[in-house]
Amino acid sequence: MLDDAFWAIHSDLPREGPGDNASTARALDLMTDLPRAPAILDIACGPGMQTLELARRSGGHLTAIDLHMPFLAEAARRARAAGVPDRVRFVRASMTALPFADGAFDALWCEGALYMMGFAEGLQAWKRLLKPGGYVAVTEPVLFQPPEETPPEVLAGWAEYPAVTTVAGILARATWARYWVVDHFPLPPSAWWHDYYGPIEAKLPALRAAHGADRAYARRIAEAEDEVDLYRRYSHAFGYLFVVLRLA
Ligand SMILES: C[S@@+](CC[C@H](N)C(=O)[O-])C[C@H]1O[C@@H](n2cnc3c(N)ncnc32)[C@H](O)[C@@H]1O
DSSP states (O other), X not given: OOOXXXXXXXXXXXXXXXXXXXXXXXXXXXXXXXXXXXXXXXXXXXXXXXXXXXHHHHOSEEEXXXXXXXXXXXXXXXXXXXXOGGGEEEEEOOTTSOOOOTTOEEEEEESSOGGGTOHHHHHHHHGGGEEEEEEEEEEEEEESSOGGGSOHHHHHHTTTOTTOEEHHHHHHHHHHTTEEEEEEEEOOTHHHIIIIIHHHHHHHHHHHHHHTTSXXXXXXXXXXXXXXXXXXXXXXXXXEEEEEEEEO
16 A cells, blocks of 8 residues: 555656656657557556657657556646647556557557566557557566576565566567567666656655654655665666567
8 A cells, every 4th residue: 555655755756667768769769660640558657757758759649547646647737838738648547457449559658567567467458459560668677687696685676576587588478478579678777867766865865854753654765765775786687678569
């Protein structure tokens, strides 16, 4: 259950997971057969950094979904500020029950959230939403060595996603789910720090000063510090892989 302390840490951040506009643009550029104004579904959009980059660069129509209303409101505010509000619509929905017609989209996008459903499970469940020849772009947690050569601290850090695997493992699952692998690349470490872990670290001292005596806050602050520290120490061992796929 996510509490006030969690949302205090996870609010007013540029984005809600690792990523950057350069990587979003690079993945979009790999979709060389998109129509001129593609229909793109951004799943678990958070505050919408990648949604807006896709709207700006694709010239298409974005549908962006998330469960958390404050993120949808912030993303809509940013869309107005960016001057693209009429090409982006925001819908409160769960990634596990997407309320759209079969074949409604040219591309599905999901940065930093598919692991909550499971990579292969989500790819299979979402496939019906794609037009023939449609694309999928997702970022997926990745181990840079096999699990047996991965530091135990990293595996413990991903205990909630025991399916976390290597590049080869991710690509094998995509093929198993009957997609072509167009290409893949790891997010650079800067994409973890600049708009995500850096801003989180910057807000922790003030939250501790204001709420540190509250046990729920103290626990959430410690969890956030541990998560950031894990990446600082082991960015050579794990990361996120951007994977671009196409319907086989
Ligand atoms: C790690 S964040 C990534 C957000 C965004 N893509 C980004 O990179 O900034 C995960 C997002 O998933 C959303 N989320 C969690 N469970 C969800 C669900 N079942 N359906 C839709 N969104 C969900 C959260 O509200 C959050 O915005």
